[in-house]
Each structure stands twice: as structure tokens, then as C-alpha cells.
């Protein structure tokens with residue numbers, strides 16, 4: 001009897017021990033983050049090159065991804081009419097659908113350029129769409145995720161414009177325009193604002209760093225005051241990859257973009273790394 005119990009205990013101990021090994025070494029266990037692809041600019045052909053590069057990255061990420069987070073401004077301009085969407089991006093849309101069909105969740109934060117994503121991407125591609133910053137927990141670590149536009153102090157002009165664009169009445173009015181006209185106007189506007197900010201970047205990298213510090217870092221500290229459990233705060237929007245330690249426990253990552261930097265972040269449960277693709 002004694003012998004029986006002893007051997008059973010051994011088996012028990014073994015079966016508790018062994019299943020953990022394959023989970024650590026073979027199970028997909030990574031969360032991927034990337035932002036600001038601005039597909040559509042500067043023209044169809046150069047955008048297509050970036051779109052294909054993004055697809056190659058998605059194919060790599062899906063091999064060991066638990067979830068993929070696209071942190072905003074996937075498209076330089078996106079608007080959903082009741083019965084139509086902007087033309088283009090066929091390869092990307094297909095790839096996103098293929099990955100979510102395979103059971104890997106894809107999240108998209110609405111950026112300032114694709115704030116008019118409504119239910120098409122959710123319905124057709126099963127993408128999880130986020131309008132607001134999100135608090136998440138991955139493998140026991142706490143994250144704060146946001147596109148980053150309109151966060152932090154100042155920037156009142158933009159915050160006002162965002163309200164105008166977010167108004168259902170204005171969206172309804174815009175929807176009344178013929179898409180050929182509406183999208184043409186929107187692209188003109190978006191290219192103009194992009195050109196201005198690209199010129200700013202070229203003129204002085206310090207301006208971007210200063211803006212991140214004045215807006216995003218201030219915002220992050222405010223979030224950390226209320227949520228000291230957070231270890232990582234991840235943003236897009238500024239098109240400048242930047243990894244900053246804010247406190248003993250917390251790091252802030254600005255993801256960069258897929259126009260000039262081709263950067264992304266990956267979290268494997270232990271390390272959060274900012275990488276270049």
C-alpha cells in the first residue's frame with residue numbers, strides 16, 4: 001500500500017512538472033505592437049511597397065503572436081460609407097482577415113487619420129477596434145495603450161478639430177458628399193497636414209522630442225499616478241521611436257512609424273523590446 005502511494009505521488013509530481021516546459025518553450029507567447037503606417041501616401045505605388053512590407057511583418061509576427069496591436073493611422077485616410085469603403089489595400093485587408101481567421105486577435109486603435117473606422121473592419125475582418133486608450137494585462141504585466149493624439153496638456157487647436165471630425169452630424173454631412181469628391185478633399189487635407197509635420201521633423205528632431213516630453217510624458221505620469229501598477233505605456237502618433245524609463249517600474253515606448261523607421265515593439269512576457277524590421 002505504501003509503495004503504491006509513493007509511486008502515485010511520483011507520477012503526480014512528474015505530471016505537474018512536465019507540462020510546464022512545453023508551454024514555456026513552444027507556445028506562442030508574444031504581443032506585437034506597431035503604429036502609423038499611413039497607407040495611401042505619398043502615392044499608390046510607394047504605398048504598395050510599404051503595404052507589402054507590412055504584410056511580410058504580419059506573416060513573421062503571426063508565427064509566435066498571441067495578439068497583434070496596430071496602434072493607429074493604419075491608413076492615411078479611411079472613411080466608411082454605408083455601402084462603400086475607400087479603394088485599395090486589398091492585400092492587407094486579406095492578410096488581416098487570414099490572421100484573425102487563424103485565431104490570432106488583431107487590434108486596431110483609431111488614430112487621427114483613421115478615426116472614421118466604424119464597423120466594416122470589425123464585421124469583415126474581425127478586427128477589434130479601439131476608440132480610446134486601453135488598460136491591458138499581458139502575462140502578469142500591466143500596460144497602457146493609446147494612439148497618442150490629443151493626449152497631454154496643450155494642443156487645443158487639434159483637440160478642437162478632433163471634436164469637429166468626431167461629431168456624428170459632421171460625419172453625416174461628409175457622407176452626403178460623393179466619395180470621389182469627399183475622399184479627394186480629405187486626402188488633400190491629410191497630405192497637407194502630413195507635409196507640415198514632416199517638414200517640422202526635418203527642420204528639427206528636437207521639436208518632436210520636446211512635444212513627446214511636453215504632452216505624452218506628462219500624460220504618462222498622470223496615468224501612473226492613478227495606476228502605479230502599470231509597467232509599460234505604449235503610444236504611436238509621433239513617428240519617432242523612443243524608449244524612456246519613467247519610474248523604477250515604468251517605461252514609455254513611442255513606436256515610431258512605417259514611413260521612415262519601420263519599428264515595432266514585442267513583449268514576450270519578460271522583455272519589451274523596440275526593434276526595427
Ligand SMILES: [Mn+2]
Nearest residue numbers: 073111112237
Ligand atoms: Mn497619428
